[in-house]
Amino acid sequence: MAKNITLTESIPSSISVSSVGGASSSSGNLVIWSGELKSDEVHSITHTFKILEEKRIFFPAKATFKDEYGKRYETSATISVMAKGSTPTPTPTLTSTLPPTNNPPAAFVDSIKPNPARQEQSVTFTCHGDDPDSGDYIAEYRWESSIDGFLSNQKTFSLPSLTPGSHQIILRVKDSHGRWSSEITRNLRVEAIEIPPTEINDTTPEPSITPTPTPPPAEIFTNTIGMEFVPIAAGEFEMGSPSDEEGRYSDEGPVHHVNIEKAFYMGRYEVTQKQWRAIMGDNPSYFKGDDLPIETVSWDDVHEFIKKLNEKEGTGKYRLPSEAEWEYACRAGTSTRYSFGDSESKLGDYAWYGDNSGAKTHPVGQKKPNSWGLYDMHGNVWEWVQDSWHGRYDGAPADGSAWEGDGAYRVIRGGSWCGDAGCCRSAYRSSRDPRNRNDGLGFRILKEQ
Structure with a gap:
């Protein structure tokens, strides 16, 4: 969106200099504007000074703007106007147009084949990117896996050996002016080559485990924000x-x-943008709205939020849930694919996901809660948990504590507005680099009792 500097003459005894966008300041006859370019906001600022005698007045004008991506634009000119008593000259106008904002490119995954794939089978990835700005082009591609990390910077490539498991493939493209696209994600399943286990003649029956029943309604705790x-x-x-x-x-x-040994409080909703702003003073989300879930926050960002929240509340009891605590709360006493049963046909009543989201997040709490009163455990945004990523549960803690480790990635749970129904299952799990930020990834927090 271009911004203009315009000089206009008002009453015979004064002239005004006005700008569209930003704030103004002046020193003598030097008029300066500075501000931020925002396509959804227009402000009109006027600087007026008295003409004390009949003469031609010269003064410099300068405008400096910074767009939402940090790029600075500057323009300047010398403005003159002739004032002749009560008869003004024709209204003089100087317009200096700043360069338009660089629009983001768009990334597209064309194919990932075969999918599903077998361990040690070559998988081919193909994509392309488009840029809406005239003269711009796609300068860089970046493919990542939630399990294997960085994959390639090529439009098309093949990999012969991906780690078995549930991969979320992430694609971004960058234009010739250095601006990155939003992330595009696709699911890729890589099946391990199964090695038949050695048969053991053991007729001892396994113990029967009864899931924890639905607790009676309890009082909701509300903090100061x-x-x-x-x-x-x-x-x-x-x-x-x-x-x-x-x-x-x-x-x-x-x-x-898993035996969850201690009771706890779980966030009724995903953390909202209003709540994030109350603690952090900013809002990094791509989709904007007070009651929308906060997104585009990294695992590290979340820990900074929790630190400041604990300081504000005078406690040390707020934290991310462990992966076990998250699944325990999500299941709410069930052992089915979803907290409401096995059928995907009811998922739209409980979750915002790829089939019903309209490609965006939605205000928290609009869908049905699970039987323990928790909303959006399925869908809307992925949720960070505390645990490091492990490709299987062999050796996982049995007491519900977070499973830390040497892995570079952290676990995310719950599915999102851009994922399919399978990603919203209670047991589904994926992972991200703790520095990762994207518009489908947020969090909810736990409070210890």
Whole structure:
């Protein structure tokens, strides 16, 4: 959006200099404007000074603007006007047009084949990018995997050996002026080559585990910035998905028994942009709205938010949930694919996801909650949890604590507005670099009792 400097003459005894956009300041006859370019905001600032005698007045004018991506634009000129008593000269106008804002490019995944793939099978990736600005072109491509990290900077490439598991493939493109596109994500399933286990003649029956039943309604806790928390009772459950669950991936196993030893409070909703701004003073989200979930925040950003929230509340009890605590709260006493049952046909009642979101986030709490009173555990935005990424649950803690490790990635849960129904399953898990920020990734927090 271009910005203009315009000089206009008002009453015979004064002249005015006005700008569209930004704020103004002056020193003598030097008139300066500075501000930020925002396509949805227009301000009119006028600087007026008295003409004390009949003469031609010369003064410099300068405008400096910074767009929302930090790029500076500057223009300047010398303006003159002749004042002749009560008869003004024709209105003089100087217009200096600043360069338009650089629009973001768009990334497109053309194909990922085969999908699903077998371990050690070559997978071919193809994409392209478009830029809406005349003269710009796509200068760089970047492919990443939630499991294997950086993959390639080529439009088309093949990889012969991806790690078995549920990959989320991430594509971004950069234009010739250095601006990156939003992330595009696709799911890729890589099946491990199964090695038959050695048969053991053991007829001892496995113990029968009863999931923790739905607790009775309890009082909601609300903190000083309006964040609501639901009490979650201690209990036990089976974490992960059984081998016969529809759409499951190998990284969701083995199913293992977890005993949540301490009750806690879980955020009733995903953290909103209004709540983030109350603590951090900014709003990095791509989609804007007070009641929309905060997104485009990294795992590291989230920990800074939690640190400041604890300081504001005078406590040390706020934190991210562990992956086990998150799944326990999501399942709400169930062992089905979703907290409401096995059928995807009801998912639209509980979640914003790829089929019903309209390619955007939605205000928290608009869909049905699970039976423990938690909203948007399925869909809307992915949610960071505390744990490091592990490709399987072998060796996972049995007490519900966070599973830390040497891996570079952190776990995310719940699916999002741009994911498919399978990503919203209670057991589905993925991961991201803790520095990653994108418009489908947010969080909710836990408060210890």
